[in-house]
Amino acid sequence: MTEAELYTVYKGVYVPTHLHPAESLKFYEEFSFRPDDIIIVTYPKSGTTWMQELVPLIMSGVPWLEVHRAYILNLEERPSPRMFATHFHYNMMPTSFFKVKPKVLYVMRNPKDVFTSSFHYYGMASYLVKPGSQTEFLHKFLEGKVVFGSWFDHVKGWINAEDKDRIMFISYEEMIMDLKDSVTRMATFLEKPLEDAVIEKIADRCVFKNMKKNKMSNYSLVPSEFMDQKKSEFLRKGVFCFNDVHTVDCKFY
Template sequence: MTEAELYSVHKGVYVPTHLNPPESLKYCEEFTFRQEDILIVTFPKSGTTWMQEIVPLIVSEGDMTPVLTVPNWDRVPWLEEHRAMLLSLEQRPSPRVFATHFHHRMMNESYFKMKPRVLYVMRNPKDVFTSSYHYYGMASYLVNPGTQDEFMEKFLHGNIMFGSWFDHVKGWLNAEEKASILYIFYEEMIADLKGSVEKIGQFLGKSLKPDVTEKIADHCVFKNMKQNKMSNFSLVPEEFMNQKKSEFLRKGIAGDWKNLFTEAQEKRFDAVYEDKMKDVTFKFPWD
């Protein structure tokens, strides 16, 4: 199926209509934030599921109950997705934890007024591309990726769900409300998960005991989290996600793009990256 059949355009970017029907986008637009809210913001395939596991465990100070009994899309719902409307989020006690794939410019009026705490997770765009390529091949609500070359052109031009990775990252890096944003990298979480848990905990005002930090980090190591049926998307019917084609939680590593890219693709990607990011002074671990 084509983009026209599977996607709608919202604020200038493609969103999958199955996940983000007009009524859920309207709900998101009218949503009232609280200052104590915690918002996980990512471009798709940048570590959202991982953060949906880590943050509730920090908030609960190591109580495993929420992550072992509630599916992650209800535990930390995406505000723009249809599930959000069904969960009585207004009744949830603070701190509420949400996720979004929205660009900074797409956030609603209440967000800019209340300035909730934001965890903005970034990942090497070559790995985002690689993870996306496998994901688009197994999810029925996304346009088939086609060949690697075809999908790369779509990715580099922002003709995929939630638009351009470059615009997404630059928009959030240029946010004026930086005091309420913690920028964190997928790669630093892989290199030092315990340190990342401590860093996120401090940002959220939680001073965790060392044994609690250890327990959270141990549970959230990729291979352990992958076994949690509340988080590995195995509860999603096969008609929507065919995990026989590719697992939703695949490898959880940095640098997997090296197993996918040809030399020509690497050159093409690098040329576009250098052009799009030439004005960005922020230091990324993959540069």
């Protein structure tokens, strides 16, 4: 199926129509934030599921803000602090976000790894346009003709956001290299300092091998007509690679 059949253009970028029908986008635009709200923001395939596992262990549950179930979950009635997740760009945030200025955890990942993970994900998710060859998908990815638009625009927009004291920027790669330190810094930012033993338990629970066994994290309960994990697992390798003059090193999360 084509982009016109599967996607809606919202504020200049593609969003999957199945997950973002008109009523959910209207709810999103009219949503009222609170100053103590916490928002996980990622470009797709940049550690979203990982953060959705980590932050609830620090705080509590994390619903998606703009997807179709949000407007029936009575989010406005939830006690503070509320937590949400979104893939939207900075300039796509609703009016109340800029007035209230809730806290944001923004996760970045190397675009090479985002591309690879996205290529496999597009091949197994029925609500996304099939990627074609890697070369074809690379052109779409670089031109921002994929869901949630350009990785470059997404990262640039949030990095240049105002009120940076309300935003914690953290990379997928530094979380891999030292998860306990990352959890400690996130907890401090969220004003939820944790004992060392608790940090140790959170880090252990959120290593890749344990998340891959967790049915809530590996999405194995999602029907195969929506995500065909015979084509590609939702949680694959969690790999990152970096190059320097002398070596090529890959680490796995």
